[in-house]
Amino acid sequence: MKVKVVTRILEANDRIAEENRKRFDEAGVYVVNLMGAPGAGKTSLLERTIRELKPHLKLGVIEGDIVGSDDAERISALDVPVVQINTGGACHLDANMINEVLDEMPLKDLDLLIIENVGNLVCPAEFKVGEDVKMMVLSVAEGHDKPLKYPLMFRESSALVLNKIDLLPYMNTDINKMRNDALALNPKLKIFEISCTTGAGLDQWAQWLSGLRS
Numbered sequence: 001m002k003v004k005v006v007t008r009i010l011e012a013n014d015r016i017a018e019e020n021r022k023r024f025d026e027a028g029v030y031v032v033n034l035m036g037a038p039g040a041g042k043t044s045l046l047e048r049t050i051r052e053l054k055p056h057l058k059l060g061v062i063e064g065d066i067v068g069s070d071d072a073e074r075i076s077a078l079d080v081p082v083v084q085i086n087t088g089g090a091c092h093l094d095a096n097m098i099n100e101v102l103d104e105m106p107l108k109d110l111d112l113l114i115i116e117n118v119g120n121l122v123c124p125a126e127f128k129v130g131e132d133v134k135m136m137v138l139s140v141a142e143g144h145d146k147p148l149k150y151p152l153m154f155r156e157s158s159a160l161v162l163n164k165i166d167l168l169p170y171m172n173t174d175i176n177k178m179r180n181d182a183l184a185l186n187p188k189l190k191i192f193e194i195s196c197t198t199g200a201g202l203d204q205w206a207q208w209l210s211g212l213r214s
């Protein structure tokens, strides 16, 4: 019985995700669903990405958090349209939450909309929100066992951003194992090694991201 209920929830979600997708396509905006654990550096990556891409692309951001507007304030400081969703406890964004805020986003004026999901390595990967692609941020500080422990997000993502590589000298993390295990789960995964602190790798990442729309 429980399995049936979960299936029905996901089917209802997928229908709304399709509606969102139609609106994004009509507006001509490319949409990224950015996922990762709390503290992986999702918002820091967004800040860096906005600085790289803002001269070339019109960007918008939807922030998902359980409470608070800290992340939206950080994005707003970069003069980019942003909407904060507070899930009030839910540990992921779903298609309906996105649908409800679309009128607050100037979709027709945007080239790229990035949705920062709630920090969580598990269920954000299960819920489509109408995105073109899912991507994830994983910091090397989280440890090299994460791909094999949380396989779904790695399978669902088109790109994996390995963040905080400046910390590698202080960690026991085997970044090659991280890469190899992630690629074993998803051979098409595009992997970037970056540091939002030093700026390493960010130009390649931003260049690749901006090329996705065409």
Ligand code: MG
Residues within 6 Å of the ligand: 042, 043, 071, 116
């Ligand atoms: Mg954040």
Ligand code: ZN
Residues within 6 Å of the ligand: 090, 091, 092, 120, 123, 124
């Ligand atoms: Zn959840």
